[in-house]
Amino acid sequence: MELKTFSAVLRFTLQLEDQTTKFYQEASSSDKCGGANQLFAGLAESSRKRRRALEKAARESVDHSLLEPISGFFEENYATSTTFSETMSYAEALAAANQLEERMQKFYLEAGEKISFILGVSRLYKRYTQERAKALASLQSLS
Amino acid sequence: MGQSTKLADTNVAVIRNYVNGEWVPSRSTRTLDVVNPATTEVLARVPISTREEVQEAVQYAKQAYEDWRETPPLTRARYLFTLKNIMEEHFEEVSRILVQEHGKTIDEGRGEVRRAIECIEHAAGTPTLMMGYGLENIAPELDEDCLLQPLGVFCCLPPSNFPAMIPFWFIPYAIACGNTYIVKPSSEVPLSMNKMFELIHEADFPPGVMNLVNGTREVADVLLESKDIKGVSFVGSTPVAKYVYSKATSTGKRAQCQGGAKNFLVVMPDALLDKIVPTIMNSVYGCTGQRCLAGANVVGVGDVYEPLKQKLVEAAKAIKVGYGMDESVQMGPLRSKQAKEKVLSYVETGLEEGAKLILDGRNLKVDGYEDGYFVGPTIFDNVGPKMKIGSEEIFGPVMCLMRAKDLDEALDMIHQNPHGNAASIFTQNGKWAREFKHRVQAGNVGINIGIAAPVAYFPFSGWKDSFFGDLHGQGFDAINFFTERKVVISRWF
Numbered sequence: 001m002e003l004k005t006f007s008a009v010l011r012f013t014l015q016l017e018d019q020t021t022k023f024y025q026e027a028s029s030s031d032k033c034g035g036a037n038q039l040f041a042g043l044a045e046s047s048r049k050r051r052r053a054l055e056k057a058a059r060e061s062v063d064h065s066l067l068e069p070i071s072g073f074f075e076e077n078y079a080t081s082t083t084f085s086e087t088m089s090y091a092e093a094l095a096a097a098n099q100l101e102e103r104m105q106k107f108y109l110e111a112g113e114k115i116s117f118i119l120g121v122s123r124l125y126k127r128y129t130q131e132r133a134k135a136l137a138s139l140q141s142l143s
Numbered sequence: 144m145g146q147s148t149k150l151a152d153t154n155v156a157v158i159r160n161y162v163n164g165e166w167v168p169s170r171s172t173r174t175l176d177v178v179n180p181a182t183t184e185v186l187a188r189v190p191i192s193t194r195e196e197v198q199e200a201v202q203y204a205k206q207a208y209e210d211w212r213e214t215p216p217l218t219r220a221r222y223l224f225t226l227k228n229i230m231e232e233h234f235e236e237v238s239r240i241l242v243q244e245h246g247k248t249i250d251e252g253r254g255e256v257r258r259a260i261e262c263i264e265h266a267a268g269t270p271t272l273m274m275g276y277g278l279e280n281i282a283p284e285l286d287e288d289c290l291l292q293p294l295g296v297f298c299c300l301p302p303s304n305f306p307a308m309i310p311f312w313f314i315p316y317a318i319a320c321g322n323t324y325i326v327k328p329s330s331e332v333p334l335s336m337n338k339m340f341e342l343i344h345e346a347d348f349p350p351g352v353m354n355l356v357n358g359t360r361e362v363a364d365v366l367l368e369s370k371d372i373k374g375v376s377f378v379g380s381t382p383v384a385k386y387v388y389s390k391a392t393s394t395g396k397r398a399q400c401q402g403g404a405k406n407f408l409v410v411m412p413d414a415l416l417d418k419i420v421p422t423i424m425n426s427v428y429g430c431t432g433q434r435c436l437a438g439a440n441v442v443g444v445g446d447v448y449e450p451l452k453q454k455l456v457e458a459a460k461a462i463k464v465g466y467g468m469d470e471s472v473q474m475g476p477l478r479s480k481q482a483k484e485k486v487l488s489y490v491e492t493g494l495e496e497g498a499k500l501i502l503d504g505r506n507l508k509v510d511g512y513e514d515g516y517f518v519g520p521t522i523f524d525n526v527g528p529k530m531k532i533g534s535e536e537i538f539g540p541v542m543c544l545m546r547a548k549d550l551d552e553a554l555d556m557i558h559q560n561p562h563g564n565a566a567s568i569f570t571q572n573g574k575w576a577r578e579f580k581h582r583v584q585a586g587n588v589g590i591n592i593g594i595a596a597p598v599a600y601f602p603f604s605g606w607k608d609s610f611f612g613d614l615h616g617q618g619f620d621a622i623n624f625f626t627e628r629k630v631v632i633s634r635w636f
Contacts, residue, residue: 001471004463007250008470059234064254065436065594067429068421069473071461117421 001075006067009115010058012075013125014051016104019080021047023100026084033093036142040097043135050128054121061120068117078107094143101136105129157188158333160196160357161340163203164350169196169357175330180246180476181466181515189333192358197365200354204296204323205371207351212293212321214349216270219319223267226315226346230260230339237338239468241307244334246475246516247430248467258599259311259339262617265599266315272622273320285634291626293321294397298366299376300387303329303478304433306336312603312616313376318352320625322373325354327362331479367391374398374624376616378435380536381562381608388611399612399624401435401605403536404564408438408593409553409579411570412445419569419591420454426567426593428462428474428520432540433482435609436565436587436594440526440533442545442553452524452544456502459520459542465509476509476516477539483516486539490521493532493543498523504540528556536562550575558584563606565595586610 003009021044027033028040082100084093112125157174159166169190177187211219230237238252247255266272277288297317301309310326317324328336340355356362366372367390374397377387384402391398408423410416426438443451465472477483490505504519518540526533526543533543547553557566567589568579576590586604589595597603602615614624 004471004473005248005250007253011470059231059253060257062250062253062257063596064251064258064429065592065596066425067250067254068425069458069462071458 002071003073003075003114004070006058006062006070006115006118006121009070009073009111010054010121012078013054013107013111016078016080016107017047017051017054019082020044020100020104021051023082023084023097027093027097030084030086030088030093032088032090035090036094036139039138039142043097046131046135050131054124057121057124058118061118063118066117070114073111073114078103080104094139097139098136098143101132101139105132105136108132155185155188157190158337158357160190160192160200161344161353161355162196162200163207163354164344164348166344169193171196171358175359177244177331177334178479179243180478181509181512181517183514186244187334189330189357191330192356192362194361194365197356197358197362198369200325200356201296201366201369201371203351204325204354207349208293208295208323211323211349211352214321216273216319216321219321220267220269222346222348223263223315223319226343227260227263227267229342229345230256230263233338233342234260237307237335240335240338242467242475244332245303245306246467246478248472248475249470251430251475252467255305255308258596259308261599262311263315265617266319266621269316269319269622272619273626275628281632285632288631288633290629290631291320291622292629293625294373294627295322296325296372297322297374297376297625298325298327298372300327300363300366300379301329301336302379303331304430304435306332307339309378310336310339313621314353316617316621317625318348320622322625323352323354325356325366325372327356327358327366330357330359333357363387364390367396368394370394372396375400376624377401379403384611397612397614397624399614399616400610401603401616402609402611403538403562404435404437404605404609405439405534405536405560405562406437406565406585407440407442407553407557407560407567409442409444409547409550409557409566409568410447410451411550411568411572411575412447413571414447414451414569415571416447416451416454419593420458422569422591422593423455424458424462427542428459428540429594431474431477431518433478433538434594435605436596437538438542438567438593439537440528440543440545440556442547442556444547444549444553448544448546452501455542455544456522459502459522462520464507464517464519466512466515474520474540476512477518478516480516482538483518486518486537486541489532489535489537489539489541493523493526493530493541496530496532498526498530498532498543528559534560550578554579554582561608564609565589567592567595
């Protein structure tokens with residue numbers, strides 16, 4: 001599905017963050033991921049914080065005079081089916097987390113450019129690109 | 144949907160007035176339908192209030208003024224802080240009402256509510272904004288002070304295109320300065336202000352400080368004729384702005400009347416087309432072209448014309464039109480059946496005048512909303528500034544393309560037009576931008592900006608036939624409009 005408006009991009013972003021939160025929440029309480037439980041719990045909390053900040057920034061920054069139509073931006077390119085399963089091994093969970101962070105880093109970078117007309121929010125996207133990169137680095141250090 | 148009384152034989156509610164702190168059903172038996180322009184569903188009925196009801200509201204506001212003006216400015220500001228917080232809680236609800244009664248997209252609705260809240264935030268700074276000034280010893284032991292004081296009851300007659308935002312260009316400033324207020328919303332779109340007054344009621348302002356009376360021009364005339372109203376704010380078409388200004392000032396009132404527009408977007412040869420085309424799309428087609436700041440005439444200067452035209456047509460074709468509750472929709476319907484007919488009539492006129500219709504939005508049908516008042520993005524090529532479509536306000540999704548050989552010619556075209564609401568230039572050249580900014584006869588100017596909408600702490604300007612009055616809405620102008628100067632010279636023995 002093509003995301004053609006600011007609110008469509010935002011809604012999809014919040015959906016992706018909800019998936020992130022769910023993944024890390026579940027992974028953090030798994031015995032198999034003992035070595036990364038604390039990291040996963042922290043990443044779940046970071047995801048919740050990002051969601052709150054995005055909603056607030058969108059509400060406070062949306063300006064009818066600055067809205068622009070968006071083209072060439074498709075959900076399918078970023079949709080993640082990354083879900084945590086109790087049957088996952090520690091290595092599998094880490095691999096899934098790595099994949100999630102790579103995809104989300106790409107999403108924030110490219111989505112941020114698409115909504116650059118609402119700078120108050122696109123700056124957050126830029127910050128979150130870096131945050132996801134940092135998360136990826138933390139995960140990779142455990143591999 | 145808001146405070147209302149159900150009619151005996153129907154499920155459609157009649158909305159109420161809000162007078163002296165209470166919701167009051169109108170005594171009038173005359174009502175008009177409030178229609179969703181996408182679905183054509185009747186959402187509610189709005190009463191045409193009686194003369195007596197309007198006069199009663201004025202008297203309540205006048206009585207409330209005596210206490211309200213004695214309330215310290217900070218206390219008055221605290222009510223605005225409370226109102227702001229309540230509006231934040233109901234942000235999404237008001238945004239959705241706007242989509243339903245006006246037809247704008249959900250993003251446009253949210254953007255409108257945000258601007259309304261910003262006016263409240265700015266007006267809450269009135270303890271500082273309303274400060275006067277003084278000087279000791281203008282002569283030995285004589286001091287002189289200038290105070291800003293409120294005047295009494297003010298009113299506004301807002302338009303149908305921004306029913307939630309435009310009243311707030313005026314209300315919070317008037318109230319914060321110590322005046323009391325009456326709003327008469329557009330009878331086409333009264334529901335968002337109806338909701339706002341529910342929130343105002345929740346904020347617990349003293350009775351009579353803010354009042355709402357519904358109706359049409361007849362109600363406006365009662366307000367304009369009232370000796371107890373000190374000032375009027377109006378936004379709408381130029382002919383009606385002239386009428387309101389004339390009538391208000393002839394009865395001794397202050398008046399600020401924003402009229403219509405025909406805004407030019409000048410694209411210079413060095414403009415970055417890929418950056419500016421989406422901006423121009425928002426300017427011309429945002430809110431379905433129903434903004435007084437909307438771009439109408441796009442002037443391509445020199446050899447930018449052909450590549451610009453190609454990109455504009457391509458981008459306009461891609462705009463998704465539909466019901467604004469769907470987040471993917473980029474443009475909604477026109478406000479009413481009459482608005483749609485007016486736009487279609489202008490398209491016919493354009494064809495008769497010899498302009499070339501290169502994108503025809505007339506026969507657009509939206510699946511599921513076949514009866515909605517939709518017109519798709521429309522573009523005319525080879526438009527002359529003296530053509531009707533090039534000089535009169537269409538107030539719809541119609542772009543007129545014009546050619547100019549240079550910036551001077553573009554400015555001449557702008558200046559020939561009787562309106563002077565807004566104008567924009569798109570360029571990377573500082574010299575052209577500065578030249579444009581300095582010379583253009585328009586009140587709201589954009590440089591690489593398609594909708595030059597001033598934020599709350601700046602006045603919403605407008606020149607020539609786009610504005611009648613001296614002081615604009617918002618900003619310091621608002622403080623000056625809603626106060627009078629009292630100069631005091633004092634001496635003590």
